[in-house]
Amino acid sequence: MNRPRDMPTTLTIDASRPATTPLVDTLRMGANTSPDGRTIGINSRYLTRDGEPWLPVMGELHYARVPEAHWDDALAKVKAAGVGIVSSYVIWRYHEPRSGQFDWNARLDLRRFVEACAKRGLYAFVRIGPWVHAEVRYGGIPAWVVDQVPTRSDDPLYLQYVQRFFAEIAAQLEGLLWKDGGPVIGIQLENEYNLTGPQQGPAHIATLKRLAREVGLDTPLYTVTGWDNAVFPRREVAPVFGGYADLPWGTSTAMSAPSEVYGFRFTSRVGGDLGAQTHNSEPGDADAVASETPFLGAEFGGGVPTMYRRRPVLDPDDIAAMLPVQLGSGVNLYGYYMLHGGRNPPGDVDGQESTATGGYNDLPIVNYDFQAPFGANGEAHPVLGKLRPLHLFLQQWGSDLATCDVYAPELLPRGADDLETPRFSVRADGDRGFLFFNNHVRQHRMPERQGVQFAVKLATRTVMLPAAPIDITPGTWFVWPIGLALGGARLRYATAQPVTRLSTPDGETYVFSTTDGIAAEFAFEPGYVTRIAPADSRSLLTTDEVNGVLVARPTPGSVFIATCSDDTRITIITLASEDIERLSVLPFDGQRRLVLTDALAFERDGELVLRSTGAASFDLYVYPPLQHAPISTRAFVEAPLDGIFQRFAVSVPPVAFDVGVTPLRFAQMVPSIASGGAARAAVEPAPESFGKAAAWRIDVPEEALNAPGLSNAYLSIQYAGDVGRLFSGADLIDDHFYNGLPWQIGVRNVTIDPQQSLVLTVLPMRADAPVYLDARHDPRSAISDQVAEILGVSWVPEYEVVFSRSANG
Template identity: 75%
Template sequence: MPAGAPASVSRSGASHDASTTLTVDASRPADAPLTGTVQMGSNTSPDGHTVGINSRYLTRNGAPWLPVMGELHYTRVPDAHWDDQLAKVDAAGVDIVSSYVIWRHHEPRAGHFEWSGRRDLRRFVQACARHGLLAFVRVGPWVHAEVRYGGVPDWVADQVPTRSDDPLYLQYVQRFFAQIAAQLAGLWWKDGGPIIGIQLENEYNLTGPQQGAAHITTLKRLARNAGLDAPLYTVTGWDNAVFPRGEVTPVFGGYPDLPWGTLTATAPPNEVYALRFTSRVGGDLGAQTHNSEPGDADAVADETPFLGAEFGGGLPTMYRRRPVLDPDDIAAMLPVQLGSGVNLYGYYMLHGGRNPPGDLSGQESTATGGYNDVPIVNYDFQAPFGANGEAHPVLGKLRPMHLFLRQWGSALATCAVYPPDVLPRGADDLDTPRFSVRANGDRAFLFFNNHVRQHPMPARRGIRFSIKLATRTVELPAEPIDIAPGCAFVWPIGLPLGTAQLRYATVQPVTQLSTPEGNTYVFSASDGIVPEFAFETGSVTDVASVSADAATLTIDEVDGALVVRAVAGDALIVTCSDGKRMTLITLARADAERLSVLPFASQRRLILTDATAFERDGSLVLRSIGMASFDVAVYPPLTRMPDAADANVLAQAPQTGLFQRFTLSVPPVAFDIGVTPLRAARTMPPIVLGGAAKAAVEPTPETFGIAAAWRIDLPEPARMAPGLSNAYLSIRYTGDVGRLFCGADLIDDHFYNGLPWQIGVRNVKIDPHQPLMLTVLPLRADAPIYLDARYDPRPRTNNQVAEVESVRWIPEYEVTISGK
């Protein structure tokens, strides 16, 4: 008889006089995948490992594969930081690193190539391999990337028609591709290297003379002739893209706001929060060219899988539109896109950065014919890892889903998409529930989203689901629940857990660990929804709570299932019908956002901490910004007390549940920053409307002479920050554009959006013999730009504002823990 007290546990904190059952028919068998529909490159490594593609999903060694890919531009990150940043990327649950090869960064003058330092593509790809990461090389030659002329060097754009089969342009492209091939020799998958894919061009929808799909065919031929040979060849598929059928596979994307748009008000509900069941093509993704004819992507939907390359991990800040994202704005996209059938989740960007020092004319700008104005240097993107490589809060929201895909992505990849019986009328229908099911036979995953950026969603009260599968109908939960505004989740149906059969659970799967005591399965609870596990009767014989309080667990038999209701934060010990035991850990959402899964002390372990955690040379590295004391919890527990380099105090704390806890303290480091006014701002002229968008354009260079200015005095020890992994100048100001100079050199810039401007002292070149000067261009009260209402000072501004509220020096502490 299963253990557990029969205490009553509220399901949602409310009683329901009426309930709503949301229904999906997922009983139709999925179409069998087709092979050979696209002509790819060499896909077998010397040791026989393969990367493949069919009409529905990617494969690895013949098995279905649903990886996570994230964009990191190597030329925008100091090469001394690559190893640690890639280790953090791996710890974030990302499998593939994609990166543009930005032509102007490598051939600034005709025939003069630069492949050293942060431009060392070969060394970057080798670093990816060292950290177990695969690589996807996006060679362009036109890449966009918010770079002048899409990365095409000025000397090319000045003399030939680009993005076409113009013979001279193709000669230059051929020479560039040959240089890339020389840098990457021996690093392709067929050679045992990590490179599995090549993207050609970007946002290509041109159909004029010497253009169109034939140009993509030409680029693929040039790439292959140069030796750029990979298992996958892709192109972007949005904004009416054109490409040759059967030669490449399109990839897709979507962003939570449109900073390239012209609205100066809050945008309407964005389609990235509405599941799509017909076209894979998103709306406006900011292509700089236009094509009025339908593109080619939908025509090949039955021949190619639904792959993503540019689901916004954040957003760029553009001069005329400066949205600020909340973490859930990005996190809610995952259940929507995966629930729409995406079988490769690719972020743009995963990691921010800065344009290479010295290239002060390389940004996209309306002055050089671009559609947008972006900062000269800064490319933070509000990405999971910022411009300095620091972890932004959104990372904790995304990592549990990445871990889920590492564990169960192969099962999800084979699942077809089934829409609900009642569909929302459109992206602006906030009343109809948004959900889908992906199923394969009697195994399924339920995807639900109740979050739309900047548009409050209603609470869904008294909800149950009825899912018709191949041979049965599953209804869940046992009693109606309330789903709060902002809630988004993935729930498993028919998921085997070892020899136990889980009919359903109202918690999100995260990962699985193998321990000497048996398998451990980790789940994440949704706020306001009690964790419920329904096991098929006969597949388990006993369930007990690890908690000493037996009232935290209730068990009932409902419709032939053993329904176990637990409490977030508790763990269950489940005995299967074959006598094997397993552990189920259900983390509260806040703890799931602190979770990493890393190799430590000879096995994979769960690590709970507010610090950024990653592995380096077999040790656990913890980085804490601003906090000299922090804690870390570990499961399974270590058998001996670890050693912590650089920690003043490492102490074991009382154990919480199954987790072993430690507290760490390092000597705090602090410096006072001097801020001295140098000059007040002069009167800012009206913002000019113009450019291709006929909207606000960035002021001319001469205008910046009216900016207010301050001298920043940074003590010499603070510049070097000994014993720290980094330190940040954190500037809070109000104005239009901030710029930071070291002597006469512009080392960083920032379009005001209300967020603190963070400058890593080890990410920019600070000459200790030169003064630091901060300038702030005034923001006019009538400036026709969009700012988030939370941070918009204009309603309180009579004429203009250029103020500095604070400049702080924030240390980033690092502790290395050895488990040997």
């Protein structure tokens, strides 16, 4: 219920209890010291790096689902996104399709992939299974194993096969483990393991760990997934957790109820339904070890897969709003599944999870885009701009956040469907901390919070913020600092989100993001700041004193300089949300710089790379300005300073090709969708049904398939139907369960034979199909029987501009 304007709401929270002292030696991990003395550690509350608290971001990228020629490019983009650890499944069925015949070549070359991680300065976390799920048939266990022995147990023959597989992995990783100077810092065993039958249970996880260590997989960290009543041996492994914005593995054809992932986890780290394939009616082991293990994340959805019976489409805030909630719940490793999409290896035409082979879900044969921040082709999706500022925040202040305990308000939501009770938390340590607030729940409108102030009781005082009540609109989420040190200054609070810090010749520069609909307010502790002034004529701000506290209120886009009592100066840049989503922080020309651009920006071997899909013009803003004009692969114009930013404008010659679409056959009436399988819900039509699909020949000039002078080009297909498939001759090169989003196929990401016909088929969607589609993308209301039509096919170029350091620099 909204309160009248004259009745402000004070949201209080008591964060005065002393932070918990970490317990050490609660976990038996592996060798944690590198040859040069660096360490990776773990205590009961957080990870450590070289003995210091460490709160990194981890993202899943399956090397087997990305062509090996694209690994380095993908990892450079991942690094620029603010991610520090790359996790990846080792999918057994790909590597040992027949007993004793191993394949570690091309896109299956695990060693080369981990070496590529090291080259890009990324840590690696290897998820060795042997059962991994990954939306793969039998969870990745080869069919020849499943056919002859009980799996996921201590069956002697199964363990013999597992040990041989682990030994092969160890051979691939020889010299690449942390103890040898390599990037591999952790091993995950099994996945979603909650089995308690004969030769199963926690003892099986202990066996897998023993086998891994016996073959030489000795790492600082060993983990298991902790959700869905998982079982594991105490002290031997650290549980990791996750959560998803929607349930594509669900059975309902209706919009999902509010997801628990948008509510703070004050009582348990275990989330809701994460799609586990097995079930355990008894409580799992995760909650029992919460005081001995840190809250680590490995599967917070960077998107969701599209499954046959449910095809949700996520908005960027559906993913981004999870971060303040989970960080505010105490997460001290934020891990995505997935960060980067891909495609199943060519030729593995029956390797996807499917109800036909006993799986719970039906997945596309090839495509694994996942609506991830980087899609199946490595293209950046809009959600990346929402996430990157939070990653940068964790890079800069994660070590401060890691030591902070979680404090809950007295009044908590009754459950995930309670949208009225405000959702917030504080993580604090003494008189410093961060306020986390969320007013976003996917597909469910939250109320406007009118006349809100926060009262946060810390160790020695209570901080009220902001200075006057504010209104918080539906969909808003934020992280605000309390007691944050900024060089020689100290904030009492700010109503803007900290993003990053730069060291420049003129002093420290801090970047903050404004919160939409709320004025940015920087309240400085008395005695720290003697003067505040705008940095340029374009910057607008007001200052006043509130109860002895100096308060600065800059407008979005403004820059101001605070002179500290020790005569040092700090620069504070406030960027509006639409600009912060364009921000990257990249090393170039000798130092870290702010880079503002609509293009995807990343660093590669000392060069600054910009990529733009569809647009042949680039605008680039850089701070601090470069001392010398860079060298570019394209002609550029250096414009006058835009405030404190140096601006460059670059245009490249546009490239265009026409795509021909020729009908080959019309669709036939398809039978009703059957229900069945383990989920007792809609199942993908039988293979014979696909002969009734409509078909078109797609004519693309051979030169267009080579993407001349481009980093890539995409066939962008928009259609209405049930299932789309694209063939080069007889080879299926990509497929797509219709969800309303454009279907993008990178010409450099799939193998298209220019001598063969390119054929697109669309299986009709029946008006009565029992599948879930978001209402905004559902074509069924406009049809009487079925639909299979092409709405458009285009060739979309991806342009690239590369800046190199000037020879005069």
